[in-house]
């Protein structure tokens with residue numbers, strides 16, 4: 001945990017980073033910023049044309065173009081067998097060392113009222129957001145442990161898994177029924193692994209993190225807005241939104257400070273998170289999180305009542321008095 005240490009706890013210079021969902025939106029912005037910081041970057045997504053264009057864009061932002069290397073892999077991450085292929089391809093590409101960092105950014109959002117959404121969508125959302133990250137994390141952790149079992153190196157900079165969740169994981173929001181549980185599940189996995197991977201600390205340090213952005217202005221966001229219920233749009237207006245570059249920069253800052261659960265949208269995100277900390281690791285000594293949580297636990301009672309009032313009013317307007 002960061003605390004009072006000022007050392008960069010997320011060094012990427014000269015290290016190999018795999019970014020899933022790296023061809024667009026937030027993943028692309030993460031690729032750019034990590035290239036600027038000297039990382040060797042692999043991006044993974046399905047559409048090859050997008051991957052080619054974005055790889056060129058990311059490589060143009062390299063700080064040491066003659067040393068840094070860039071690569072893309074086209075894969076559908078909802079296929080469980082693809083994670084093993086990504087691991088073996090990227091390990092071969094990285095001088096037979098498993099890459100140092102896996103940032104799972106691939107995902108999508110299909111909003112809708114629960115009963116209006118076909119059952120397949122509920123499954124598809126879990127695959128797109130949760131399993132796409134789980135398969136990659138599972139393959140990466142296995143490969144690190146196998147690699148370091150024969151020659152332990154616990155003092156080298158930590159390996160990292162970064163999951164991408166959403167502030168939706170911190171509060172109920174009508175219309176996100178198909179989506180929110182997938183992002184909450186990721187946070188639960190991240191917290192569990194942050195404890196469980198301590199088992200392997202004598203072999204290799206592995207840290208898990210989750211980033212919780214609010215609204216990000218991306219292609220994915222535009223697409224979800226085409227089918228998003230008006231009431232969802234109305235309730236989420238409280239969060240102004242950020243560009244992918246702002247989200248990527250705030251995420252990397254949090255990682256560099258050594259944070260485990262990282263919000264990107266200022267005080268709003270910190271407040272929402274501190275209201276839902278439970279047994280999660282605090283940032284630093286947890287002073288800000290703890291003080292904030294005392295206030296938020298009270299504020300949330302009113303926020304929830306206000307939101308429920310808006311939901312009821314919208315329902316009356318839509319369905320008529322019953």
Ligand SMILES: NC(=O)C1=CN([C@@H]2O[C@H](COP(=O)(O)OP(=O)(O)OC[C@H]3O[C@@H](n4cnc5c(N)ncnc54)[C@H](OP(=O)(O)O)[C@@H]3O)[C@@H](O)[C@H]2O)C=CC1
Pocket residue numbers: 020021022023024025026027044045046047048050075076077078105106107108109128129132164165166167212213214215216217218219220221244
């Ligand atoms: N936009 C928002 O408001 C918010 C987004 N988030 C989360 O941030 C992450 C990035 O979102 P955003 O940048 O908006 O998304 P975009 O839709 O703009 O980009 C998604 C990326 O993921 C890839 N991808 C999607 N599904 C798969 C798959 N099955 N296999 C491989 N690659 C896949 C896409 O490429 P391709 O389609 O070619 O496969 C693309 O590179 C997501 O996890 C999202 O849930 C969190 C909070 C808010």
Ligand SMILES: CCCCCCCCCCCCCCCC(=O)[C@@H](N)CO
Pocket residue numbers: 108109166167168173213214215216220221224235236237238239271272296299300303
């Ligand atoms: C003290 C606490 C105050 C609480 C105020 C509540 C404000 C609600 C903001 C909710 C914003 C939700 C953004 C979701 C983005 C997302 O994940 C989707 N776009 C999916 O892509």
